[in-house]
Amino acid sequence: MRETAPVFHDEQSGSWHVFRYDDVQQVLSDHARFSSRMGGGDPSETGQLFASSLITTDPPRHRQLRSLVTQAFTPKAVDALAPRISRLTDELLARIASLGTADLIQELAYPLPVIVISELMGVPADDRNRFKHWSDVIVSQTRSGAINEDHHATNVEMTEYFLDLIELRRSRPGTDLISNLLSAEIDGQKLNDVEMLGFCSLLLVAGNETTTNLIGNAVLCFTEVPGTIERILKEPSLLPQAIEEVLRFRSPVQSMYRVAVADTTLSDVQIPAGAPLVAWIGSANRDERQFQRPARFDIDREQIRHLAFGHGIHFCLGAPLARLEARIALEAVLSGLPGLTLAPGSRLERMDSTIVYGLRTLPAS
Ligand code: HEM
DSSP states (O other): OOTTTTTETTTTTTTTTOOOOHHHHHHHHHHHTEEOOOSSSEEEEEHTTTTTTTGGGOHHHHHHHHHTTGGGGSHHHHHTHHHHHHHHHHHHHHHHHHHHHHHHHHIITTTHHHHHHHHHTOOOOOGHHHHEEEEEEETTTOSSSSHHHHHHHHHHHHHHHHHHHHHHHHSSOSHHHHHHHHHHHEEEEEEEEHHHHHHHHHHIIIIOOOOOHHHHHHHHHHSTTTTTTHHHOOOGGGGHHHHHHHHHTTBOOOOEEEESSSSSEETEEETTTTEEEEEEEEHHHTTTSSSTTTTSOOOOOOOOOOOTTOOOOGOOHHHHHHHHHHHHHHHHHHHHHHTOOOOTTTOOOBOOSSOOOSOOOOOEE
C-alpha cells in the first residue's frame, strides 16, 4: 500500500488510511489540520470514558490537561520507580523459574506494568484481571461507533468502578496520582468527573496492554533472530537500542485515529473536511523511504527514529516508564532464564486487534 495507494480511501467504512512515514508523522503531529477529537457514534456509548482524556483533546485543553500529569512521568520521576520495578520483576521471575515452562505474558509481561501503574495511582493491584479484560475489549472497539454488548457492559463496569474510586479518594485523599489530580486546578477549576474518568481509564488501561506487548514482542524478536540474546548478554548496553528496534519492528500500537479539520491533501490525495483518518504507525515504521532493509530486525541499526510512541504534542506520556519497565524485565529474563527458548511446538497466537500488536501467550522455558 505504501507504494501503490499511500493514502487509501475505504469507501465501506469511510476512513482514509495513511501508510507512509512522512504522512503518518504529519497526521500525528499537525493538530491544526488533524484533530484528535473523537468522531462518530454516541459518546455515551463509545467514548464517555475517553471523551475528555488527553488522547482525544486538542489544544488549548490538551495542554492544560497534560500539564497536570507531566511531572509524574518525567524520566527523573520514573527512574525513582526503578528499585520497586526490579523487586517486582525478581518476584515474578522466581515464580517463572519454579514453573519450568511458563507463559511469559501471563506471568510477567502483563502483571508487571499493571502493578506498577496501580501502585502509582493508588488502585488495588488485585483488580488487575478486571483491567486486563477491559483493555482487551477496548482495543477491539472501533472508533466509528460499532459496539457490541461486551463493549457496552465494559464501559458501564469501568465507569462505575472508577467513579467509586474517585469518590473514595475525594473523601479520603492519599499521596497517589488520583488524589493529586482531584486537588489540581486549571484556571481555578477542578477537573470534573468525566475528565477524571478520562485520566483513570487512559492511564490504567491503555498503557498496560502496550507495555505488555512491548515485553512480549521483544522476547519474540530476540529468540527469533539467532545470536541476539548472546550479544545482549555479552554487551548489556545494547539492550536499550534493541528495545527501540522492537518498537520499530513490531510496534505495540499499530494505528491511531484523527479527523481532518478542513479540506487537505496528503501525498497528493485530496481529503475532505471531517474525514476520519487512520495513521498506520506499524506501516510507517517499516517504510523503506525512512529505514534501510525495514523488514529486517537489526539491533545495530543507527538512529531508530520510529513513531511507535507517536509524534508531537500527543507523544506518549508513558514512554519513559514503558522503556524502563521493558529494560528491567528483559534484563532479568535474559540473565535469569539462561538458554531462553520458546516452548517447542507452541502456536503463537496474535491478539485480535487492528490497534495493538502483540501475542496472547508466550510459552517459554
Ligand atoms: C499516547 C504508544 C505506554 C500513557 C500514546 C501514543 C502512542 C502511544 C502511539 C500517541 C497517541 C496519539 O498520537 O494520539 C504507547 C506504547 C507504549 C505506551 C507503544 C508501550 C510500549 C504507555 C504507558 C502509559 C501511557 C505505560 C502510562 C503510564 C499514554 C498517554 C498518552 C499516550 C496518557 C496520551 C498523551 C497525549 O495525548 O498527550 N502512547 N504507549 N502509554 N500514552 Fe502511551
